[in-house]
Amino acid sequence: MHIAIIGAGISGLMTALELAEHGCSVDIFDQQQAGQAASWAGGGILSPMYPWRYAPEVNQLAQYGKSLYQSWNEKLYPITGIDFQIHNTGMLIFDQEDFQTGLNYATQHNEPMQQCDLLNRIQLETVNPHISKQFDQAIYFPQLANVRNPRLLQSLIHYLKQHPCVRFFEHCIVEKLIIKNKTVHGIETEDHQQYFADQVVLTSGAWSNYWQQQVQRKIPVHPVQGQMLLFKSPENWLPTMCMNRVMYLIPRQDGHIVCGSSMSECGFSTAVDAQTQQDILSACLEMVPELAQFPIVKRWAGLRPSSPHGIPYIGAMPELNRLWANFGHFRNGLCMGAGSAKLLAQLMLDQKTFVDPHAYSPDRLACAQLAIRENLS
Ligand SMILES: Cc1cc2nc3c(=O)[nH]c(=O)nc-3n(C[C@H](O)[C@H](O)[C@H](O)COP(=O)(O)OP(=O)(O)OC[C@H]3O[C@@H](n4cnc5c(N)ncnc54)[C@H](O)[C@@H]3O)c2cc1C
Structure with missing residues (x-):
């Protein structure tokens, strides 16, 4: 299966890692250098601050952060030489x-x-x-x-760049989804290059509501x-x-x-x-x-x-086939990052999920009264 991922922060990189480790080939696009946005800027606390102030859905994914990152560090360190501490x-x-x-x-x-x-x-x-x-x-x-998040990102980028199934496209703005018959076939970049894929994943962090017109749903992420x-x-x-x-x-x-x-x-x-x-x-x-x-x-x-409530959107996007979401993690995207990517990969690969996915489903995105713009040329 060939996947295109839009956004190389923790959400995109962890998703790429999970999918590449399951034998998928992955193209990952970022408008700037990979791993330089919120995921670099964050503090890396591996728990919501004051967990009782957050929705159970947030705490549920966050509680896996420490152990999942520990096992990834053990696996990646011998290859990258980067300990993300x-x-x-x-x-x-x-x-x-x-x-x-x-x-x-x-x-x-x-x-x-x-x-x-x-x-x-x-x-x-x-x-x-x-x-x-x-x-x-x-x-x-x-x-x-x-977790020392800038090093976590460096380690993921280093590992993925030497992975035979992964290609990076940095300083490359993705402008459009290629849509035909309510099915997403790939992406088009600002310089009108088209990249076809079997599945496309939106991991665009704070920029995610850019997609709302094309996906015909309101995306309340800012x-x-x-x-x-x-x-x-x-x-x-x-x-x-x-x-x-x-x-x-x-x-x-x-x-x-x-x-x-x-x-x-x-x-x-x-x-x-x-x-x-x-x-x-x-x-x-x-x-x-x-x-x-x-x-x-x-x-x-x-x-x-x-x-809303800091609960990320993870899973299949409504209305359009072959389009997936992993965005909207607000204050807890680093602690939820490993769990979110694992959940999304399990959904995409049709495997049994380690948590109930319903609460994270993008089905809760409200309909927008916008026509789907098809653009397969
Ligand atoms: C000050 C601060 C402190 C924080 N502290 C913590 C903490 O202690 N613990 C914790 O768990 N979380 C923390 N967070 C939250 C956490 O950093 C975020 O929730 C998380 O990094 C979001 O990851 P992301 O991959 O979704 O987004 P990002 O890291 O922002 O990545 C999104 C990427 O998508 C790219 N992109 C967007 N649109 C396009 C496009 N059209 N084409 C190509 N590329 C595109 C962007 O360039 C960007 O690189 C903190 C955040 C901040 C700002």
Whole structure:
């Protein structure tokens, strides 16, 4: 089976990996360099922040993230030489109003990733000696990890580029689907090159609603900007991830600490601004004041593909044959990425799925009163 995938972020690359490993041949297209959009910009926390605030469908896919990435890292590392570092730091949450909910959620779900303890100040200092004195308590999730997402993308790209069944088309805007008799036959790029395929997959992240006219459905996915900044501390200086009022610190193994994040609707802009950066900095210093001694080495912004309730669209697109979706992961596309791709590949290959696919079905996209534009020339 020959597949064309539009978008080389985590959703597209993981989908390509799953399909290529099952013997499919894959062409993957991106309008920019592969792996440079939201999936690069994200923090890589392998769980929704405050899981109890998210839909069960989001948590269901996210809970497989850590173990699936661990097995992919074991498989890809010997070939790529890139370790994408699943860093088992655990996470401290300081929002008092979430303490009881978090503890209850852990009891109800009884999953390793949700294991949760309430720590007093002495215990807190043992787990992480750098926490501000203003916090007497925290809830602690010892099993939570983060993945070094830029390296995860590098590893996937490196592996897929040497795979005999995979071709990359970078800096290549896909402009149209080739549609005839309500069946998708391939894609056409901006420079009018046509590429035919047995199946086409939309993994276009925050740009996904570009397709709504051609697919005759409303696609309620739009970009929500998130800004970040990066400290460089000594190796392993900060032992845990930290979270307070939806702001977080994510330590990497080499001492980099990713801090974020903001939420803003400003179209496709990825510009950072001084006020938002200052807000992130203040929130982070409130948790760990000693961070102020370390340099900030980078600042950036990325575009999350927002969707209603953050539940991604995964599965066959309605109305059109041979067209598939894997987009709309909003704030949790990295932790859901491995599970989402596995689910989509199982659906495309007509295999038994590891989770119930119905809640993710693109059938829930509302009809748009737009004529399907057929364009097979
Ligand atoms: C600041 C920030 C922090 C985050 N933190 C986390 C976190 O800690 N944990 C977590 O799980 N998630 C996190 N996320 C969310 C996560 O990054 C996203 O949900 C995820 O990366 C979406 O992946 P994607 O592959 O769908 O989209 P993207 O990575 O954006 O990839 C989509 C790709 O499609 C390409 N494309 C679009 N249209 C076309 C076209 N017509 N032709 C060719 N190419 C096209 C784009 O160029 C792009 O490369 C964060 C996001 C941000 C911005």
